[in-house]
Amino acid sequence: MILTGHLRPLCHEYKNPIAYRLRLDDQEAPLNDFLGNTVQIDYLGTISCIYCGRKIKKSFNSGSCYPCFRDRAENDLCIVKPHLCHFHRGTCRDEAFGRAHCMQPHLVYIALSDDIKVGITRKSNAVNRWIDQGAVAALPIAEVPDRKTAGELEFHLSQFIKDKTNWRRMLKNQVADKDLTAVRSELREKIPENYAQYFLDSQQVMDFRYPQLQIPEKIKSLDLNKQAHIEGTLIGVKGQYMIFENGVINMRKYSGYKVRVVLGGKA
Template sequence: MKHTGIIQGFVHQYDNPVQYRLKLDGEAILANEWIGKTIRISTLGRMKCIYCGRSIKKTYNNGYCYPCFTKLPENDLCIVKPHECHYHLGTCRDPEWGEAHCMIPHYVYLALSSGVKVGLTRKNNEKKRWVDQGAIRAIPIAEVPTRKIAGELEVYLTQYVADKTDWRKMLKGEVELVDLLELREEIYNYFLEEYKPYILKEDEWMDFAYPILEQIQKVKAYNLDKQPVIEDRLIGIKGQYFIFENGVLNVRKYCGYEVEVSE
C-alpha cells in the first residue's frame, strides 16, 4: 500500500463505528483498514494551498496560503468568533458566501467529547462537526436563523457550560458522562426571553462510536515539521486524529502538506 498527495483532511461515513477516509489530492482512501497495522507517513518537503493550489513554504489556518488566509471569508476572525459576524455592517469578505454559510439556520448544541461542551454548527452539518470534535454523544438544544445569533447564544451559555474540548482526555476516552437531556432542561431555565423561541424539544440525541482498537495511555503529539517521518502502529482514529501506539497526529493541522503514506 502506498499513497501520495496533498493532505486535505478527513471525510466521514457515519456508520458504527465511523468510517474515516483520508483525502490526498482527489483520492479519498479508507483509513479504517490501516488500524492494527504499522504505517509510515513521510513528508515530501512540498506544500500547496488547499484552496488555490499555489506552492507555499508555510501554511496558514490549516492549509491555506497567506493571500487566501487574508482574503477568503472562511478564514475571517468571525468564523472562530461567530458572535462578531459583521455581515450586517456590509464588511463581509464575500457577501454571497456569507449568505450561503452564515445567514442560514444554525444549531446550538450540547456534546460529550472530554466533558460536556456547548457549541454551534450549520444545520445539516452537525454530524461532521460532532465527529470532528470526537463527540460520543450530542444533541441540538436550539435552532436559530443566523450564525451571529448562534454565536451570541453560545457565548451567553458559556457561563453555565464549557465551550472547549480537552483533546488529550478526548483521545484517551476519558469522558465525563452527563445526562444531556437533563442538562438541556436545566439550561433552558437560564435562557433569556429573546432566545426562548428557538428552543428545541426533540428528545433525540446522536451517539458516535470510533474505530479504536485499544486506548492510548499517554498522549504525545507527533509534529511533522520536526519529525518528517512517522512510523508507528495505528490503533485508532478519533476526531481529527490518527492515534498511534506512541503518539497522535492531528491530520487537520497538516492539510496542505504533501506526504507519502505506506505500510
C-alpha cells in the first residue's frame, strides 16, 4: 500500500489491543495490519499549516504556521497551563473555541505510562487522551465543570505527584508497579476543601494494551528534518509513536509534513 499526503496525528480506537490508523490528509491505513512488515516514510520537502494550509519552512507546535501559532486559541499558553485560562476575563483568542473546548466538563485523572502522573482532559475526550499518552491504566479522580478548575486542581496535586511522562520509559514498557486506586485514596486527603465536591471515589480503572511485537532495547528518535528517508520493520505502535526496530517517530510532531508512505511486505 502506498499513500502520499500530509501527515496528521495517528487515529486510534479503544480495542484489545488498541487499533491504530495512519492518516495522510483524508487517507487512512490500518497500522496494526502491518506489524512485522517493512514500512518506508519519505519526507517530500514541503510542510503545510494544518489550520490554514499555507506552505511553510518551519512548523510550530506540531503543525502550525507562525501566524496560526500566534493567533489561534489552540496554541494559547493556557492550553499547556490550563490553570491560567483567561476565558472568564473575556480575553480568549476565540470565544467559540473556548466554549466548545474549555467551558465543558473536565476530568482530573491519574494514569500509568511509566510512573503515575496526574493530568486533565475533557470528559468527552478522555479515552483518546489516555491512549495518546501511552497509558497502560487510567483512573478519573475528579470531575469539574471547566478546564480552568481542572487546571487549578491539577496544579495543586502536581506538588505530590508528577504531571509529566518519561516517553522513553513509556516506549520501553518500563512501568512502575503501583495501584491507582490506592493512590487515589492517598490524594483524596490532599484535595483542598473547595474542590472536595468534585472528587470521584467509585470510578473503575481503565486498562490499555498496545500493538507491539517486541520491546526496543534502545530508544532512538527518528527525525524527518535530518533523515528524509525512514525505513524499517514496524514492531509496535504506542501513544503517537510508530516503533521500528531501528528507532521511533512521533507522528504528531510532523503534522503537516508531506510524505510518501509505503506499507510493504514482510521484512
